[in-house]
Amino acid sequence: MKGKIRVFARCRPFAGYERERGCQQCVAFLDETTLEVRGSRGPKQFIFDAAFPASVGQEEVFEDMKNLVRSAMDGFNVCVFAYGQTGSGKTFTMSGTPEMPGLTPRTIAEIFLLKEGLAGVADVTISCYFVELYLDNLRDLFYAVDNPRDTKPPKLDIKVDEKKMVYVKGVVTKPAASAEELSALFDAGNRMRKVGGTKMNAESSRSHSIFSVLLEVANRTTQKTSLGKLSLVDLAGSERADKTGAAAERLKEAQSINKSLSALGDVISALSTEEKFIPYRNNKLTQLMQDSLGGNAKTLMFVNISPADYNADETLTSLAYAARVKLITNNASKTQDSAEVARLKAIIKRMQAGEKVDLDSGGGGSDDGPGGETQPPASDNPPAADDGAAGG
Ligand SMILES: Nc1ncnc2c1ncn2[C@@H]1O[C@H](COP(=O)(O)OP(=O)(O)OP(=O)(O)O)[C@@H](O)[C@H]1O
Numbered sequence: 001m002k003g004k005i006r007v008f009a010r011c012r013p014f015a016g017y018e019r020e021r022g023c024q025q026c027v028a029f030l031d032e033t034t035l036e037v038r039g040s041r042g043p044k045q046f047i048f049d050a051a052f053p054a055s056v057g058q059e060e061v062f063e064d065m066k067n068l069v070r071s072a073m074d075g076f077n078v079c080v081f082a083y084g085q086t087g088s089g090k091t092f093t094m095s096g097t098p099e100m101p102g103l104t105p106r107t108i109a110e111i112f113l114l115k116e117g118l119a120g121v122a123d124v125t126i127s128c129y130f131v132e133l134y135l136d137n138l139r140d141l142f143y144a145v146d147n148p149r150d151t152k153p154p155k156l157d158i159k160v161d162e163k164k165m166v167y168v169k170g171v172v173t174k175p176a177a178s179a180e181e182l183s184a185l186f187d188a189g190n191r192m193r194k195v196g197g198t199k200m201n202a203e204s205s206r207s208h209s210i211f212s213v214l215l216e217v218a219n220r221t222t223q224k225t226s227l228g229k230l231s232l233v234d235l236a237g238s239e240r241a242d243k244t245g246a247a248a249e250r251l252k253e254a255q256s257i258n259k260s261l262s263a264l265g266d267v268i269s270a271l272s273t274e275e276k277f278i279p280y281r282n283n284k285l286t287q288l289m290q291d292s293l294g295g296n297a298k299t300l301m302f303v304n305i306s307p308a309d310y311n312a313d314e315t316l317t318s319l320a321y322a323a324r325v326k327l328i329t330n331n332a333s334k335t336q337d338s339a340e341v342a343r344l345k346a347i348i349k350r351m352q353a354g355e356k357v358d359l360d361s362g363g364g365g366s367d368d369g370p371g372g373e374t375q376p377p378a379s380d381n382p383p384a385a386d387d388g389a390a391g392g
Helices: 016-020 058-063 067-073 090-094 103-117 141-146 179-191 248-272 284-288 309-325 338-352
Strands: 002-004 006-011 027-029 034-039 042-047 050-052 077-084 122-134 137-140 157-160 166-169 208-219 225-234 297-305 329-331
Touching: 006 309, 034 309, 042 309, 058 103, 067 077, 067 103, 067 208, 067 225, 067 297, 077 090, 077 309, 090 103, 090 225, 090 297, 103 122, 103 179, 103 208, 103 225, 122 141, 122 179, 122 248, 122 284, 137 141, 141 179, 157 284, 166 284, 166 338, 179 208, 208 284, 208 338, 225 338, 248 284, 248 309, 297 309, 297 329
Parallel strands: 006 050, 006 297, 077 225, 077 297
Antiparallel strands: 002 329, 027 034, 034 042, 122 137, 122 208, 157 166, 208 225
């Protein structure tokens, strides 16, 4: 199912300190999809799949991505990621605050609502893993939770299976039987993330994080199984050291963040111009996002922006980056053939246990469930036709 990656732009509120500093607002919303930025070289308009001013709350934003949760339940590989300048509201969008929960807690609640709706029809098994990319090193946040004193955790490897789905070899995968359990896992992993204060954001994410939920749905009537993956990605923000005041460790972090975002930019640029060679291997971030950009995922990008003229250059750069992402075509397909699912599950299990798996040999083997032909959606959900992401 071919489709363009979808992009939602979201603007954070104009802050009191910006007004005090004499800043003007440089972003105006013309309609539900169009916004205009007044930069030093005149006004520039951008059209996205949605454009959310600061007045749009967390619930409304979630409503517009909610169908993607159902897609993952139907066996699709789904990725939602937030991109933008430091302090522009990426973590607010992806995680939110206890008072204003963001996409992740709402997605968790929705997963278990859908699971409840399938009671008696299908058995749903939910598990997850949580990694961050910090200073070019991939860290397993669940391993860090379980082994807080281990300074030499086992090495993780990024792998792509033959369905072009990305897996992390050696990562700790945890089962979750309830929304409370899944939330607790997310919160515990989140607490292990590298966060530090800069002049632009008192709690700036110094790493890129990926929280992936695996959804296995076994339909009792048809005996068919689907396997979906829903990844929620909070990228670290692009930043200018002169503005953030980064020095020493913070500066090293900023350099690593900017390097990986620049590699992501190169991949986006190559994909949007349909080049033959896509430089995924140049950085771990691009390897990790390989299936979401130009791959088999239904992908939704949030481009988070600041409304202050002080940040107009960065806002224009982020929006231009997002406009390029909007040109990328993904080819989303369901993983819902029982034999295929069983085989993939076995491969994932062995990879995650750190075993060497020869993917070309077709190698996981299966001992559960009959195999066979193409299946109807495991959950009997109507196809998620307009689910706000590529491939829908
Ligand atoms: N739409 C919004 N409504 C209310 N507050 C917001 C909104 N967006 C961002 N904020 C607030 O602005 C501050 C910075 O946001 P946040 O930490 O999410 O930025 P970020 O893009 O993740 O930054 P970094 O890249 O440095 O991690 C936070 O205090 C956050 O709560």
